[in-house]
Amino acid sequence: xxxxxxxxxxxxxxxxxLIKELLWWLCRCLFFAHSLPVPSVFKVVLLRAFGAKVxxxxxxxxxxxxxxxxxxxxxxHVWIGDEVMFLSLDEVRVGSHVCISQRAFLCTxxxxxxxxxxxxxxxxxxxxxxxxxxxxxxxxxxxxMAESSMCTPGSVVVKDVQTAIVVGGNPAKFIKKxxxx
Amino acid sequence: xxxxxxxxxxxxxxxxxLIKELLWWLCRCLFFAHSLPVPSVFKVVLLRAFGAKVxxxxxxxxxxxxxxxxxxxxxxHVWIGDEVMFLSLDEVRVGSHVCISQRAFLCTxxxxxxxxxxxxxxxxxxxxxxxxxxxxxxxxxxxxMAESSMCTPGSVVVKDVQTAIVVGGNPAKFIKKxxxx
Amino acid sequence: xxxxxxxxxxxxxxxxxLIKELLWWLCRCLFFAHSLPVPSVFKVVLLRAFGAKVxxxxxxxxxxxxxxxxxxxxxxHVWIGDEVMFLSLDEVRVGSHVCISQRAFLCTxxxxxxxxxxxxxxxxxxxxxxxxxxxxxxxxxxxxMAESSMCTPGSVVVKDVQTAIVVGGNPAKFIKKxxxx
Numbered sequence: 217x218x219x220x221x222x223x224x225x226x227x228x229x230x231x232x233x234l235i236k237e238l239l240w241w242l243c244r245c246l247f248f249a250h251s252l253p254v255p256s257v258f259k260v261v262l263l264r265a266f267g268a269k270v271x272x273x274x275x276x277x278x279x280x281x282x283x284x285x286x287x288x289x290x291x292x293h294v295w296i297g298d299e300v301m302f303l304s305l306d307e308v309r310v311g312s313h314v315c316i317s318q319r320a321f322l323c324t325x326x327x328x329x330x331x332x333x334x335x336x337x338x339x340x341x342x343x344x345x346x347x348x349x350x351x352x353x354x355x356x357x358x359x360x361m362a363e364s365s366m367c368t369p370g371s372v373v374v375k376d377v378q379t380a381i382v383v384g385g386n387p388a389k390f391i392k393k394x395x396x397x
Numbered sequence: 398x399x400x401x402x403x404x405x406x407x408x409x410x411x412x413x414x415l416i417k418e419l420l421w422w423l424c425r426c427l428f429f430a431h432s433l434p435v436p437s438v439f440k441v442v443l444l445r446a447f448g449a450k451v452x453x454x455x456x457x458x459x460x461x462x463x464x465x466x467x468x469x470x471x472x473x474h475v476w477i478g479d480e481v482m483f484l485s486l487d488e489v490r491v492g493s494h495v496c497i498s499q500r501a502f503l504c505t506x507x508x509x510x511x512x513x514x515x516x517x518x519x520x521x522x523x524x525x526x527x528x529x530x531x532x533x534x535x536x537x538x539x540x541x542m543a544e545s546s547m548c549t550p551g552s553v554v555v556k557d558v559q560t561a562i563v564v565g566g567n568p569a570k571f572i573k574k575x576x577x578x
Numbered sequence: 579x580x581x582x583x584x585x586x587x588x589x590x591x592x593x594x595x596l597i598k599e600l601l602w603w604l605c606r607c608l609f610f611a612h613s614l615p616v617p618s619v620f621k622v623v624l625l626r627a628f629g630a631k632v633x634x635x636x637x638x639x640x641x642x643x644x645x646x647x648x649x650x651x652x653x654x655h656v657w658i659g660d661e662v663m664f665l666s667l668d669e670v671r672v673g674s675h676v677c678i679s680q681r682a683f684l685c686t687x688x689x690x691x692x693x694x695x696x697x698x699x700x701x702x703x704x705x706x707x708x709x710x711x712x713x714x715x716x717x718x719x720x721x722x723m724a725e726s727s728m729c730t731p732g733s734v735v736v737k738d739v740q741t742a743i744v745v746g747g748n749p750a751k752f753i754k755k756x757x758x759x
Binding site: 250251252253273279292293294295298299312313314315318319345346348351352363364366368369370382384385386394395 | 398399400401402404419422423425426429430462482484502504508510511515535537553555567568
Binding site: 217218219220221238241242244245248249281301303321323327329330334354356372374386387 | 612613614615635641654655656657660661674675676677680681707708710713714725726728730731732744746747748756757
């Protein structure tokens with residue numbers, strides 16, 4: 217059985233000093249985590265200041281929860297909807313022209329469920345150009361969504377998604393090709 | 398592939414002046430979006446002031462996220478639970494004696510996923526008298542839930558639901574008649 | 579059809595005075611419901627002051643929504659992730675070495691959907707030692723998750739889960755034994 221008093225983060229590195237983390241918490245609370253309309257350009261400046269790589273034309277709505285901005289890459293013209301969560305303990309690499317709709321959750325963190333020490337496991341998430349992650353979807357650690365792929369609302373995406381494929385359901389499975397006639 | 402720099406809202410109209418929208422953002426932040434117990438009667442007065450049609454005996458819990466109140470209609474004795482989201486870019490018409498439980502998400506907005514310009518598509522949601530939308534459910538654009546229908550917790554409702562029918566799952570399917578013996 | 583003007587909470591008791599409830603609302607807003615990093619030890623002191631039984635080594639992250647702390651029991655080394663909701667109208671009894679991941683929702687409240695008065699129904703949730711409730715899962719009223727059981731991300735758990743079994747999906751079903759080789 218697990219014994220969480222023996223929990224180990226193994227070789228996990230937080231990637232920032234304690235001061236930087238605390239400052240990010242403060243900025244997140246002041247400018248990201250609530251429902252007031254802070255301009256996206258200002259949020260982008262903050263994300264970059266904390267080490268995120270962010271392109272042009274990025275839109276970030278309200279109540280967005282990003283764990284470590286220094287592990288986030290956003291291309292050009294990325295949209296992040298209300299109440300989206302990035303548990304970015306590991307890299308979250310998002311391409312260009314990507315829409316991440318309301319309440320989506322990109323989760324890079326997990327645990328070794330069979331070890332007593334419940335070791336932390338993190339794996340990157342890669343979202344390629346033109347992807348649409350529909351509202352209320354969950355994307356699991358290690359998943360790559362290829363160019364122009366999509367998941368329908370409420371999807372639980374635990375496997376890679378191929379180019380221009382639409383998946384959906386829990387767990388998410390093939391539904392159709394995005395551009396088929 | 399989509400090119401979000403060419404995004405078009407088409408003929409979409411926001412339905413309010415910029416001033417009105419900003420005032421709503423402010424009211425939402427001060428009285429709706431947090432976890433303090435603001436009396437429902439006061440929230441109802443505010444919703445009406447911003448153009449919502451709201452009946453008697455309406456209860457609105459905490460951390461509720463309503464996009465455009467001027468596109469919301471609530472009948473009598475409607476309950477809206479904690480952390481409910483109304484993405485009311487289009488009309489959300491709710492009848493009387495309707496319970497919308499915690500974390501439900503009524504989503505009127507979508508996109509044309511196959512157009513380069515990713516055009517905004519909005520469709521009304523209609524929730525008739527006596528409906529119960531259970532906790533953590535998602536209701537898609539264009540859905541009508543008929544009188545006394547229900548969806549079980551965590552449902553993803555993408556099609557119309559017939560009178561007094563219970564649906565559930567992802568995507569939500571027929572489970573049983575609500576009042577069968 | 580339901581008539582919510584006739585709603586009855588039946589024999590339901592809130593378990594606290596109005597003053598105590600209002601004080602809890604205030605504490606929840608100040609120390610639990612937002613995204614600032616309040617130390618877990620302080621949150622634990624508050625939960626105990628409001629009647630929760632809480633063991634040692636408990637970690638409580640941000641934006642956690644607990645209805646009635648006086649109906650919550652947490653063993654030793656329990657972790658509660660960001661944006662977790664405990665609708666603890668009835669008892670939520672959590673053992674030791676339990677991980678409740680981000681956005682999970684433990685829901686003890688329901689209604690009699692076939693009665694005109696839509697009576698409140700509450701049932702306890704019991705989470706035994708060593709359980710892992712993965713991110714974005716929903717646990718229904720009355721569910722017991724036995725020792726070392728698990729539900730995968732996005733699960734909708736509506737039935738009891740047996741010892742060291744992994745369930746998943748919507749509704750959650752048997753996937754495998756947690757410790758099988």
